Amino acid sequence: MYQLQVENMSCGHCVGSVTKAVQGIDPAAQVQIDLASKSVKVESSGALDSIKAAIVEAGYPVTSAQ
Template sequence: MYELQVENMSCGHCVNAVTKAVQAIDARATVNVDLAQRKVRVQSAAALEKISGAIVEAGYPVTGSSTV
């Protein structure tokens, strides 16, 4: 599982955009977004770099990440 610090998320649209971006990389990924903490937890077989890159491409800066 990965935990990423993601900026500029503020609403349900942001949650959907981030979730779709991750699931475009891994359709089986589980994505949990905490808007208040600006954290995204992802359970995926894909590499952290690919997940992070997809979120950045969707327009949301990733300012930190770790494997949990």
């Protein structure tokens, strides 16, 4: 499981956009987003770098990932 801090998320549309970006890399990925803490948990077999790049490309800066 990956834990990411993702900025600029504030609504349900943001959640959908980030989820869609991650699932574009791994359609089977499970994504949990907490808007209040701006945290994104991803259960995926995809590479962390690819997932981070997809989220950034969707317009949401990733400030940390582990």
